[in-house]
Amino acid sequence: MDPKKVRPESIAAQALGWVDDKTRAITPPIHVSSTYLRDPDNQYRSGRVYARADNPAFDQAEAVLCQLEQGSSALLFASGMAAATAVFQALSPGDHVLAPKVMYWSLRNWLMNFATHWGLQVELIDMHDPAVLQSAIRPGKTRLVWLETPANPLWSITDISATAAIAHAAGARLAVDSTVASPVLTQPLTLGADIVMHAATKYLGGHSDLIAGALVVRESDDAMRAWWQKIRMVRAQLGGTLGSFEAWLLLRGMRTLYLRVRQASASAQRIAEHFAQHAHVEAILYPGLPGAQGHAVAARQMVGGFGGMLSLRAKGGEAAAIATAAHVELWKRATSLGGTESLVEHRASVEGAGTPAPADLLRLSVGIEDAGDLIADLEQALARAHA
Ligand SMILES: *Cc1c(COP(=O)(O)O)cnc(C)c1O
Numbered sequence: 001m002d003p004k005k006v007r008p009e010s011i012a013a014q015a016l017g018w019v020d021d022k023t024r025a026i027t028p029p030i031h032v033s034s035t036y037l038r039d040p041d042n043q044y045r046s047g048r049v050y051a052r053a054d055n056p057a058f059d060q061a062e063a064v065l066c067q068l069e070q071g072s073s074a075l076l077f078a079s080g081m082a083a084a085t086a087v088f089q090a091l092s093p094g095d096h097v098l099a100p101k102v103m104y105w106s107l108r109n110w111l112m113n114f115a116t117h118w119g120l121q122v123e124l125i126d127m128h129d130p131a132v133l134q135s136a137i138r139p140g141k142t143r144l145v146w147l148e149t150p151a152n153p154l155w156s157i158t159d160i161s162a163t164a165a166i167a168h169a170a171g172a173r174l175a176v177d178s179t180v181a182s183p184v185l186t187q188p189l190t191l192g193a194d195i196v197m198h199a200a201t202k203y204l205g206g207h208s209d210l211i212a213g214a215l216v217v218r219e220s221d222d223a224m225r226a227w228w229q230k231i232r233m234v235r236a237q238l239g240g241t242l243g244s245f246e247a248w249l250l251l252r253g254m255r256t257l258y259l260r261v262r263q264a265s266a267s268a269q270r271i272a273e274h275f276a277q278h279a280h281v282e283a284i285l286y287p288g289l290p291g292a293q294g295h296a297v298a299a300r301q302m303v304g305g306f307g308g309m310l311s312l313r314a315k316g317g318e319a320a321a322i323a324t325a326a327h328v329e330l331w332k333r334a335t336s337l338g339g340t341e342s343l344v345e346h347r348a349s350v351e352g353a354g355t356p357a358p359a360d361l362l363r364l365s366v367g368i369e370d371a372g373d374l375i376a377d378l379e380q381a382l383a384r385a386h387a
Contacts, residue, residue, distance in 0.1 A: 003067045008183070009258045011067050015060055015251055030248045031056045053236035057244035061251040062214075065204070068183035068257075069196050071216035073228060075235060076247055080179065080199025081106060082240030083213030085115075087175050087195060089238070090230035091143055093119025098136055099146040100127035102154055104177060104199075105351045127151075128158040128294060130166060139170040148177035150298070153311055153347045153363045154356065155180075155285050157294025160301055164192025173224070179203070179338070180309050184261040185302040189218045202338030203308075205253040206260050210246045260340065260368055265305025267371035271364070272310050274375050279315070280324075280382040282360060286310035308366040309337055311347075312378075316386060318359035322346050323385035325362055330369065330377040337365035342374055 001010070001017030019026055036048035048054065058076045066074040077083035084107050088097065099111055101124045111122045126132045127147050137145070145167040149158040160176060167174040175195040176188035182203040188196045198204055200212035219225045235241060242250075265288075272286035287298040288306030298306055314321040324344075325333050331344045343365040347357035357363075366374065 008068050011064060012254050012257050015064050015255060016067065018060055028057075028060055028248070028251065030244050032244045051244075052239050052241050055241070055244060055247065057247040058242065061247050061254065064251065064254055065183070065198075065214055066216055068187075068254075069189055069216040070187050071189050071196070072219045074214060074216040075232060076200070076242045076250070077213035077215070077235060078240045078242050078246075079211045080104075080197070080201055080213040081110070082235070082238075083197050083199075083215050084177065085110060086231050086234040086238070086240060087144070087146075087197065087215065088115055088120060089118075089234050090227055091120060094121065095143040096121040096123070096138055096141045097144040097146065098123050098125055098127070098133065098142060098172075100148055100151060100158070101125060102151050102156055102356045103146075103148045104152050104179075105355070107177075127163070128156045130159065130162045133163060133166050137166060137170045137172065142167075142170055142172040145172050145174050146177070147174070148180075149186075149294075149301075150180045150287050150307055150309060152180070152309075153361065155287050155292075155307075155309060155311060157287050157292075157298045157301075159294075159297045160186070160188050160191040160193055164194075168192070173227070180307050181302055182257065182261050182307075182338075184258050185265065185305055185307060189216065191301060194218055194220070194224060199338075200250050201336065203261055203264075204257060204338075205250050206257065206338060206340065207249075207253055208336060208339035208341065210249045210253075212242050212246050212250050213240075261308065262305060263368045264308030264338075264366045267368075267374060268308045268310050268364075268366040269306060270371045271366060271375055271378070275312060275378065278382070280320070280386045282313040282315045284310060284312055285361075310364050310366070312362045312364060313358055313360045314362065314382070314385070316360070318346075318348070320385050321360045321362050322349075324378075324381045327381035327384040328377055329381075330373055331364070331381075337363075339365070340367045340369075342367040342369060 034051045062074040147158045164174045173194040176193045179199040198214045269288045
C-alpha cells in the first residue's frame, strides 16, 4: 500500500496493508520475546536487543499512527500518562513549561506535584486564550507549551495554529494532547504542533480493553530530533514500555477507528442538541453547539465532527447529577472514554478538591450504540432523578 495514494480510512482499515512475507498472514503475529540473539561476531545486526527499549510488536501500530497523524516518527508507551510524562522528563530541571488550567486531571496532578519537585517550572494558564499565552510565555526560557483540545471535562477548545505560532515565536515547542479529537477529527502536526500525544487507551484502542499511550513527532530540525531521541531514551530507561499483546490489540482497534469516531461524534452531536434546552438540564458543554466556547475554532480545526465527549450539567446541583447517574441503564457508570460502550461519570467526585469540574456536571463518553437508545435512557434517568 502506498500511503500517499490512499485516504487515512484505508490506511487504518488495512493497517497499512501489511502481509507477513513467510506465512502470507494478513494480521501480524504477536512477538513476545523479551530478548534477541546476538550475532557470533558480537554485533546486533537485527537492530533488536531487549524489549524494554523496543519491540517488533510496536512496528505496525507505530507506522499506522505515524501516517494518520502525518508525522515523521511515533512511539508507543505503556499508558497515556507514560507517553505524556516522557515528554516532560526529556526536558531539564529549571526549564519553564506552560500547561492549561483545565486539562486531564492525572497529568495536571503529576505536573503540579512530581514535575515541580523534580525542578520543572510549571505554570498553568487559560490556554484557550491566545492573549493570556502571549503574556505568560517567556521568550528563550519557555521550552514547552502543552495543550489539550477539546479539554477535559469542560471541552474547551484551544486554537492549535495560533498557539503554535506564539510558542514558536518565543523559541518554545508545542505538544498537543489530542486524545479526545483522535486523528480522525484533527491532525495537530499539520497545524503546527511539534508533538502529538494520545491516550491510546481511549479512541485508538477503542474497546476498553487495554491501557496504552502514544507520541507522534514532526522532526522539523536537529533540536527536535535530539529531543525525540531523549524521549525514546526515557521510554527505554524508565520502562514505560507497552506489552506485546496490548500493541496487537491497539493495531486491531485502530482498524475501525474511523467508523467508531464518526459514529460517536454524530451521536454526541444529536445528544447535545436534544438536551441543550431541557427542563432538567442546566447546560450542555459540547464544542459542536453554536453557542459553545471555541465553536468557531473547533469548526475550523476539527474536520467531520466535534468528537464523542460532552458534559451535562444537571438542574438541581450535585445531588441531581449523582441521582441521574444512578438511574441510567444503558449508559455505564465508569471512568475513561472512547470505548464502544457509552459511559457516564460524576467528575467532581473523581477529581476532588481543586477540581474545575462543577458539582452538577456529568461527563458523557458517547459510544457506538444507537443514539435514540442513548437519548431515551438519559431521558428516563433525568426524569427519575427529578421525580
Ligand atoms: C485517559 C487520558 C490520559 C491518560 O491516559 P492513560 O492511558 O489513562 O494513562 C491523558 N489525557 C487524556 C485526555 C485522557 O483522556
